[in-house]
Amino acid sequence: MRILEGENVTKYFGGLAAVHDVDFDIKQGEIVGLIGPNGAGKTTLFNLISGALPTTAGEIRYKDEKITSLKPNKICKRGIARTFQLIKLFRNMTVFENVFLASLFGISGDMPESVAREESLELLNFVGLSAASETAAKDLTLVNQKRLEVARGLATKPELMLLDELMAGLNSTEVSLAMDLVTTIRDKGITIFMIEHVMKAIMNVCDRIMVLDHGVKIAEGTPEEITTNKTVIEVYLGE
Amino acid sequence: MESARVIYRKPFSLGILFIGLIVLSTLPLYVQPYLVILLSFVLMYVIITLSWAIFSGPTRYISLASAAFFGIGVYISAILGELWPLPLVIAAGGLISFILALFIGLITLRLRGMYFIIFTFGVSELIRHSILWWEAKFTGTVGRWVIVVDHTTVYFVLLIIFIITLFAAYLIKRSKFGLALRSIGEQEEAAAHIGIGVTSLKTITFAISAFFMGATGAIMATRWTYIDPAIAFSPLFSFMPVLMAIFGGVGQLYGPIFGAAIFALLEEVLITKFPYYYMLLFGIILIAAILFLPNGLVGLVDKIRKRRQ
Structure with a gap:
């Protein structure tokens, strides 16, 4: 079953096409990777899905319902959560409060405090x-x-989680722990769409990979297909 | 150790609050009228500062629109004072400010930082000048007389508004919305992404804080007998709450309360004792407070408490 799909998703910043005519779909229970060189439009695509930015054109559907033009808090309540490439925590609040707040407001919105506390x-x-x-x-x-x-x-109780460069800046032990974390989250029944630069991680945990370059989707397939794809190699290594 | 301290501190501060309120509510029985008038003036600043801090404290959106809401209350009182009984006039002052704040909030709360500060200041100036223009154009006279209410009534009404404001501030702060307001001040984008309706939460809180400012304006108008836009919408009512809250510290509810009370008393003492050097001394004290008490009185209290442990 498709959980998320995008049709001709396009975002212009002035004259620059950050994301151009991208089609994608993600099935329930999958781990899908999104890779591409710097400036390819990966984070922009995430921002369009999570509602942080409005799309210029195209449509994004979550469980067959249109979510383009919804505000981030509404999209969160539908069941999409995300992390940020540049960490955006509530810095002066405690670790517990960070999670507790998400649990209180997330999908349900009217959860009793005691339950939210326990879940956090x-x-x-x-x-x-x-x-x-x-x-x-x-x-x-x-x-x-x-x-x-x-x-x-996770505290918002999502069914789809967008992870934006979770492993960037981590050492190799931390990366393998993070990979375990990602698969455990999927085993809880949460679909994962992740941007990643750490190839080892992407190749090992993803069922499917999408490649963006200059805002255009240039390839899609299993990790094996992607590693042998000529266009992808050209983009990453030059001719 | 930590939990033991928390357990005895709560009834302790509640007890102090209770005794303080009893003293304040019986005060007019045994002090001179001058002191009652002075305390009304202090209460006015305390309410404005506390209600300013309900919104601007946790969200860190520095609003300079307090004068607009206060002034609207003043004008409602001048217009309706002859027609309606006092409690209704005060409620109307609060309500119209509330509605105005909802409207202003919807336009301006999309702005952040410096832009928000300047816009709110602009809005309150715009309202002041619009009323000035309206008076000159249609009524032909600038300014109005206000029905006078005796000093003790003014004092008690302000005390009641103060208690309600304090109660509202307390309820908001300890609810999940209080935590959400803090998260907006910390990282607004992330707050929106965990399901918090940031725009509506900001707008409603902004309006609640405006309600108390408007109600205060409505009762204070009766003390002045004559008002005009320059008095009602004086930019001082926008800047003083900010200074007072910074002086007191915004982390705790008592910060803005004591900040405003001490500041207002200080102003009164300096004006009466040193009428020529008052502004100079006031400025020096303000600079010293910002240099040496970066977190206000609250920060100072925390520091002393930590040192004792």
């Missing part, structure tokens, strides 16, 4: 941040800040 603690345990729950978010290390972003996204 469970999620902190899930990402391994229980010990730091009373620490201010800004005092966490980079890898823990990224974990907190994931926990905060």
